[in-house]
Amino acid sequence: MLRFLLRRDRVLLPSWVVLIAGVVLSTTGQYTRMFPTPEAALSFAREVAGNAALTAFTGQLTAPTLHGLILWKIGDIAFTLTALMAILIVLRHTRAEEESGRQELLRATPLSRYAPLTSALALAMGASLSIGALVAAIGGIRFGLAVAAPGVVFAAVAGVAAQLTERSSTAHLIACGTLGVTYGVRFAADGSGVLWARWFSPNGWSHLFLVSGWVIVVPLVATAVLTLVAFRLNQRRDFGAGVVPVRPGKAGGDVNVPWRVHRTQLIGWVSAFALAGATMGGVAAGMHGTIAGASPTMSEFLRRYGTGELGDTLLWMIMISLGGAAALFPVLVVLRLRADEVSGRAELLLSTAIGRMRWAFGHLSVAVAGTLAMMTVAGLAAGRGDLRVLTAALLQVPAALVVGAVAMLAVGFVPRAAAAISFVVWLVVNMFGEIVGPSLGIEYGVANLVSPFHFLPRVLTGEQLTAAPLLGLAAVAALLTSVGVARLRVRDLG
Numbered sequence: 001m002l003r004f005l006l007r008r009d010r011v012l013l014p015s016w017v018v019l020i021a022g023v024v025l026s027t028t029g030q031y032t033r034m035f036p037t038p039e040a041a042l043s044f045a046r047e048v049a050g051n052a053a054l055t056a057f058t059g060q061l062t063a064p065t066l067h068g069l070i071l072w073k074i075g076d077i078a079f080t081l082t083a084l085m086a087i088l089i090v091l092r093h094t095r096a097e098e099e100s101g102r103q104e105l106l107r108a109t110p111l112s113r114y115a116p117l118t119s120a121l122a123l124a125m126g127a128s129l130s131i132g133a134l135v136a137a138i139g140g141i142r143f144g145l146a147v148a149a150p151g152v153v154f155a156a157v158a159g160v161a162a163q164l165t166e167r168s169s170t171a172h173l174i175a176c177g178t179l180g181v182t183y184g185v186r187f188a189a190d191g192s193g194v195l196w197a198r199w200f201s202p203n204g205w206s207h208l209f210l211v212s213g214w215v216i217v218v219p220l221v222a223t224a225v226l227t228l229v230a231f232r233l234n235q236r237r238d239f240g241a242g243v244v245p246v247r248p249g250k251a252g253g254d255v256n257v258p259w260r261v262h263r264t265q266l267i268g269w270v271s272a273f274a275l276a277g278a279t280m281g282g283v284a285a286g287m288h289g290t291i292a293g294a295s296p297t298m299s300e301f302l303r304r305y306g307t308g309e310l311g312d313t314l315l316w317m318i319m320i321s322l323g324g325a326a327a328l329f330p331v332l333v334v335l336r337l338r339a340d341e342v343s344g345r346a347e348l349l350l351s352t353a354i355g356r357m358r359w360a361f362g363h364l365s366v367a368v369a370g371t372l373a374m375m376t377v378a379g380l381a382a383g384r385g386d387l388r389v390l391t392a393a394l395l396q397v398p399a400a401l402v403v404g405a406v407a408m409l410a411v412g413f414v415p416r417a418a419a420a421i422s423f424v425v426w427l428v429v430n431m432f433g434e435i436v437g438p439s440l441g442i443e444y445g446v447a448n449l450v451s452p453f454h455f456l457p458r459v460l461t462g463e464q465l466t467a468a469p470l471l472g473l474a475a476v477a478a479l480l481t482s483v484g485v486a487r488l489r490v491r492d493l494g
Helices: 002-008 012-034 038-049 052-058 066-093 095-100 102-107 115-139 141-164 168-192 195-200 202-209 213-236 254-285 296-302 310-326 328-343 345-350 356-383 387-413 415-439 444-450 468-490
Strands: none
Touching: 002 115, 012 066, 012 115, 012 415, 038 052, 038 066, 052 066, 052 168, 052 254, 052 310, 066 095, 066 115, 066 141, 066 168, 066 202, 066 415, 095 102, 095 141, 095 168, 095 328, 115 141, 115 213, 141 168, 141 202, 141 213, 168 195, 168 202, 168 254, 168 328, 195 202, 202 213, 254 310, 254 328, 254 356, 310 328, 310 356, 310 387, 310 415, 328 345, 328 356, 328 387, 328 415, 345 356, 356 387, 356 468, 387 415, 387 468, 415 444
16 A cells, blocks of 8 residues: 555655755755855854744744754744645545545455555655655754654644544645644744743744754654544544534535535634734734844845834735735635546536536635635734734735636646646745745845745835736736636536
8 A cells, every 4th residue: 555655656755855855955055155154154143043023933043053044044944844745645645535435446455444544644754754864964863853753743633634524625624724823833932932832833842852852752752642543533433434524515505515615624714814813913013123233134134025114024924924825725725626526526516507617616716705814814813903914914815816826727727737736836936935046046036036925015014005016916817717717618527
C-alpha cells in the first residue's frame, strides 16, 4: 500500500520536499550575502529583537547571529508549510479516497482495515522527516527536527480529522482550521510577549525546541496520542461514514445544493477569520512608534507595507496575510466541482433539471460570497469599528478571487491537473514575492508582481484609495472564470 501511494505521489511529494528545503536553502544564501560579517548580523539582530510587529510573524529571535537570523526569517514558514503538506497528504489518501469510492475497491482485496490510514501516516511522516533531514544539512540537526515536528504532529491531526466526518471538505476544514488556530495562538504569544502561550501551539513547540532541546518530547507525545485516537476511531466507525453523522438535507430545494454542500466549511472559515482578526488586531493595537531611525535594511522591509506608523503597518501586513489565506477558500470550493465529477455525483445531479452552467455558478457564488464574508468579519474584528481596517480587509477580496478564477480555468481545461495547478498558484502568490523571489536575488518589487495582492492600494498606510486596480483584478477574475466555465460547459465529464 505504501509503494502504491509513493507511486501516486511520485511528482507531488518530491515537489513539496524540494519546495520547503529549497526555501530554507535560498534564504540561507540570501542572508549570508546580506550580512557578510558577525557585526552586521548583530546590528540587525538587535533591531529585530525589539520589533514586536516582525516578531509576531516570525517568532522570537533565538540568537543574535547569522544562523539565528536565518532561523528567525524562515523557521515559522517552514514549520507551517511542513504541517500543511502533511495534512494534505493524509487526507488525500484517506478521507478523499474513501469518499470517492476508490478505497472500497481496494478494501475488496485482502487489505487490512488499518492499511490505508497506516500507509498515509507513514508517507506524511516520512516526508516530514525527509524534509527535516535536508534542512538539517543546511541549518543543523536541531533546526531539521524543529521543521519535521509540525509535519509529524499534523499528520496525526489529519488522521483524526479523517475519522470524524465522511466528507473530505469538512475533514480539511478541521485539520487546516486546527493549523490556523494554533498558528494564531503562536502569533499572539510572540507579538504580545505572553510567551507561555506558545505551549498551546505545535509551531510554538518548534520555536521552544530551538532553545531547549527537551521540548521535542512534547510533539512526540502529542503525535503518539493523536495517532492512537485516529486508529481507535477508525476501528469503531462504519466504513464510508464518520464518527459524527452527517445530517441529510431536505428533499427538493435543488437551488440550495451548493450552499448545503459548503455551509459547514464556510461557517468554519468565517469563524476562524473572526478569531484571527480579533487576535491579530489585538496585537496590532498595542504597537506604537514609527520606522524613523531604523537601519536601511529594516526600513526597506517595513516600507514594503507601510510608510510610517508601526501599528498601521502591522495591520496592513495582517490584512495581506489573511487575504492570502482567504484565497484558498475559493480554490477549495471550485475544486469541489472536480471532486463531484470524479465521484459521479455531478452526473447524477446533472441528470436533473440543473444544467452545467447553473451547477458551476452555484458553487462560484458560494466562493465569492464566502470570501467576502470572511474578510468582512476579519476586518470588523481586527479594526473594532475602524472603517479603515474594514476597507483594507475588503480590498483583499478581488485579489483572492483571482486565485480562485485560476482554479476554475484549470477545472475547465486541465481537470486532472486542476488541484495541483491551483495549489501551486496559491503557494506562488503567497510565497514568491516575499520569500522565494528575493532569496533568489530578484528585487522585491519585481518578484511580487506575480501576486495580485501587490497591486492593492495600501489604504492603512497613507495611500489613496483608487478604483483602477480593484476593477482590473475583478475583470481578470471574471474573465478567467468565464473562460473556465465556458470550457466546462462543452467538454466531456470525466
